[in-house]
Amino acid sequence: MEKRWRWVGQAFMVLFGLAAIVVYVLVAGVINSQAPTPPYVGWVAVLQPSGDAPPEQVELRVDALEPGAPGYHPTLKYTVLACGDRPFQGVLLIGGQARLDRAEVEGERVFSGSSGSHRAVDLQLEDLSNVIIGQGADSWDLGAVQLLRVSIDAPTRCMSASSDQGLQLGTGNFVTGVARGPVQHTATFLGLPGPRSSQVWPLVGGFPGVAGGNLGEFQGIHGLSGAWMVPPGLHKKVSVGDLAVRASVEGAVPPLADTSQLRWNSYRPLQPALRLSDADAMAALQQGLVAAGIGLGIGGSLLASLLFEWTRRLPPSLAVSVSSTDTLRQAAIPSLNKRNWRATPVSVMLTMGTAIIVYLLGRSRR
Numbered sequence: 158m159e160k161r162w163r164w165v166g167q168a169f170m171v172l173f174g175l176a177a178i179v180v181y182v183l184v185a186g187v188i189n190s191q192a193p194t195p196p197y198v199g200w201v202a203v204l205q206p207s208g209d210a211p212p213e214q215v216e217l218r219v220d221a222l223e224p225g226a227p228g229y230h231p232t233l234k235y236t237v238l239a240c241g242d243r244p245f246q247g248v249l250l251i252g253g254q255a256r257l258d259r260a261e262v263e264g265e266r267v268f269s270g271s272s273g274s275h276r277a278v279d280l281q282l283e284d285l286s287n288v289i290i291g292q293g294a295d296s297w298d299l300g301a302v303q304l305l306r307v308s309i310d311a312p313t314r315c316m317s318a319s320s321d322q323g324l325q326l327g328t329g330n331f332v333t334g335v336a337r338g339p340v341q342h343t344a345t346f347l348g349l350p351g352p353r354s355s356q357v358w359p360l361v362g363g364f365p366g367v368a369g370g371n372l373g374e375f376q377g378i379h380g381l382s383g384a385w386m387v388p389p390g391l392h393k394k395v396s397v398g399d400l401a402v403r404a405s406v407e408g409a410v411p412p413l414a415d416t417s418q419l420r421w422n423s424y425r426p427l428q429p430a431l432r433l434s435d436a437d438a439m440a441a442l443q444q445g446l447v448a449a450g451i452g453l454g455i456g457g458s459l460l461a462s463l464l465f466e467w468t469r470r471l472p473p474s475l476a477v478s479v480s481s482t483d484t485l486r487q488a489a490i491p492s493l494n495k496r497n498w499r500a501t502p503v504s505v506m507l508t509m510g511t512a513i514i515v516y517l518l519g520r521s522r523r
Contacts, residue, residue: 177456213241224398254338
């Protein structure tokens, strides 16, 4: 009976030690996990007929209708705005995973900030199976594309000169729908969600494979006919929404002007990406890591004591006869014969376990 209880106690010590190691590894892995930032295979661009005089200012906006654009298929809004004394006729092209399902098109709307008055215009989102554009000897296959024929016949007067903040007031056409690819990604470790997340947005105001500063004339080769160009001075804006109270920005490309408002403005093509961290979740996990560290220390001590006890019970190794040559070699190096080391399986396991624990402790501190 005593022997049975001893084995039960040893089994409990082994299970507790192994559980402590597993819990510590999981908590440390979740804390240190980084959200992926895969390139978004999608784009949104605006073109106007080559030779047409553009309005005073033109802007392309991409907005998340729900802050952060969560979910595998986020709801996005693409808007083309214009202001000035000339109408604007052009096309909004949407490619890759930026294409929209359950799309709703609306225009003309006079925008001031996030509100505006609406004037009905008959607009349709067309699906083109394949679009190829060219420039000189170069050509680019854009694949399947959604096309919206933008028509702004009476743009409102511009409120101010062109600036880095974009249009203050403008008339536009817009389309909303569910994107075919995710914007937001959550960090995971072995399937467990972590406190960090990332966002990678479509390319805004440019074409894949085309240099961002290319303002030349494009020829429609397939799916799009005629000569086209990017509107001169086209402003691009991406708006994710306001940052949550306990969230913090770990990094953003391009850099944010105000980290409390996730918005980008640029005259060059944009493809924003950023990393976020949830402070509340991180604090809770740090407390859990402290508790897991205490459990790891106790469990490691139990395992080490068990291994030491099992090592003591091993029978002594059989003596091995050595040749006279080996005897002379050992006599020439007396310092190596001061202690007879035995590499038993248990000692190897103890050494490996200690090395793993030291490595995990060092990684958690980093």
